[in-house]
Amino acid sequence: MRGLSYTIADSADAAVAQFAEAGGAARYIAGGTNLYDLMKLGIERPVHLIDVSRIEGLDAIETEGDVLRFGSRALMADVARAPVVRDEYPVLAESLLKAASQQLRNMATVGGNLLQRTRCMYFRNGAGASSTVGVYPCNKREPGSGCAAIDGLDRTQAVLGTSDACTAVAPGDWPVALTALDAVIEIFGPEGTRNVPIADFYRLPGDTPHREFNLDPGELVTAITVRKTPAGRASTYHKIRDRESYAFALASAAVAVEMEGESVRAARIALGGVATMPWRASTAERAVTGSALTPELALEAGQAAFAEARPGRQNAFKTDLGARVVADALMIAAQRRA
Ligand SMILES: Cc1cc2nc3c(=O)[nH]c(=O)nc-3n(C[C@H](O)[C@H](O)[C@H](O)COP(=O)(O)OP(=O)(O)OC[C@H]3O[C@@H](n4cnc5c(N)ncnc54)[C@H](O)[C@@H]3O)c2cc1C
CATH class of the missing domain: 3.30.43.10 (Uridine Diphospho-n-acetylenolpyruvylglucosamine Reductase, domain 2)
Structure with missing residues (x-):
């Protein structure tokens, strides 16, 4: 013991x-x-x-001027049902409500959600409680040991952002919605407070997959801020999984759009379930910006998001599924414009 x-x-x-x-x-x-x-x-x-x-105050859900601020220990359930989130930012509310179960959301915090570790089965199934070395090699768990997923069962692995050392999917839904909205992570540590854009908070695996976050030991996430955007209400988090609830994403898309008539003035698109970190799909954003949104264009944008995909043996379906998830999410978000 x-x-x-x-x-x-x-x-x-x-x-x-x-x-x-x-x-x-x-x-x-x-x-x-x-x-x-x-x-x-x-x-x-x-x-x-x-x-x-x-910690006193770290559960606050506040609006300060044009910024939404979520204390890191605010519960997933409380953030999802906060009126400003539920009514003005469906992408945020849905990313939380489609995650885990109600019981888990009553316990889990939005800060902890950012830092949860991958569900890659080789990462999780390789280590016994009494051993220090797992049965399966995993560079994320034991740096330098290898990656069993690359030649193993890879149906749920990532197709974007992978490296020869790791193909593990970033598991969270909330970080994907935050990525679409350019959230900022507030961090407090021995040197004081620093603010990190979410795009810089997560790390690609490269050859150091055990380093997943740009967070130094001892640093505490204190808050997450999101600048208000006119695209907030015209937004959705669309998530496809093996069963309709209580499952991690096979492919998901967080989409928010600003429309001008039938045309897209601006689009924010991020992907989950398909990449090694919450994935901003800038090529898909460019594909729809300035054009009338049709189902055909939405699908082209979805396909553009996966142009750089590197599927393995069993997960090639994710490129097609992911493109369709983006397309459907774009159409749902556009229908929600005021
Ligand atoms: C069965 C099951 C199904 C799930 N399904 C989903 C799903 O579909 N989608 C989804 O997104 N998630 C899912 N989850 C994951 C769940 O959402 C996370 O476990 C949860 O959000 C983590 O929050 P927590 O507060 O419990 O974190 P903890 O478990 O307490 O902490 C997680 C990590 O964050 C660190 N940490 C916590 N708070 C801070 C802080 N303020 N500053 C610095 N470090 C901190 C801890 O040290 C730890 O490393 C599922 C979990 C389970 C068990």
Whole structure:
């Protein structure tokens, strides 16, 4: 049996100080729905947990001028049902409501959701709780050990952003919606506060797939901000999965559009379930901007989003499925314009 200590932080300052005191083997814990899971699988092995789920003020959901601000320990369920989110930003509300289950959303935080780890079965199934080396090689879990997915079962693996070291899909739905809206992540650490655009928060696997986030040890995510956009209401999160609820995306698209009559003045498109990080589909955005939106153009845009796809043996269906998800999401979002 391994020892595990636990403290509760009542402020961001206290959390960062407790982390520094505990050294490298500490982890922050919020809802615990991902971290406890990974501890039981033997993938995460912290010796000290710092509970950040009670920090005063970090559960706030606020509007400050033209910015929406979500404290990192706000619950997924609370953010999804906040009137400003539900009524003005369907893409955000739907990305949360189509994730996990109601019970999980009542526990899980929007900050923890950003930092959840991949569901790649070789990452999760390779480590026994009592062993340090997994049965299956996984560069994300054991750097340098190899990637069992590349020559293994790859139906659910990524087709965009992959490398020779890793094809694991980024699992979260909420980060995809935040990527479409150019959210900013507020981070507090020993050096103070810094703000990181979400596009710079996630890392491509390259040859260091174990480094998934641009977050230093001991840094605490304190908030997520989204600048208000006229495209907010004309938006949707469209998610296709193996069953209609309680499943991760096979392919998803977060889309928000600004329309001028039947023409697209501006489009924001991000993809989930198909890439190694939340994926901005700029080529698809360019394909529809300035043109009248038809189902045919929407499908062309979807196909453009997958022009650089590198499918494996069993996941080539994701390029066609993903293109159709983008096309459907564009048409749904456009219908929601005021
Ligand atoms: C059965 C099941 C189905 C699921 N389905 C989906 C789904 O369809 N879509 C989806 O998006 N998600 C899904 N999830 C994942 C779920 O949404 C995440 O587990 C949850 O959002 C994580 O939030 P948490 O607060 O519980 O994080 P925790 O488990 O507490 O923490 C997760 C990670 O974030 C770190 N962390 C937490 N808070 C902070 C902070 N403020 N600053 C720095 N680090 C922090 C922790 O150290 C840990 O590494 C599913 C989970 C389960 C168990």
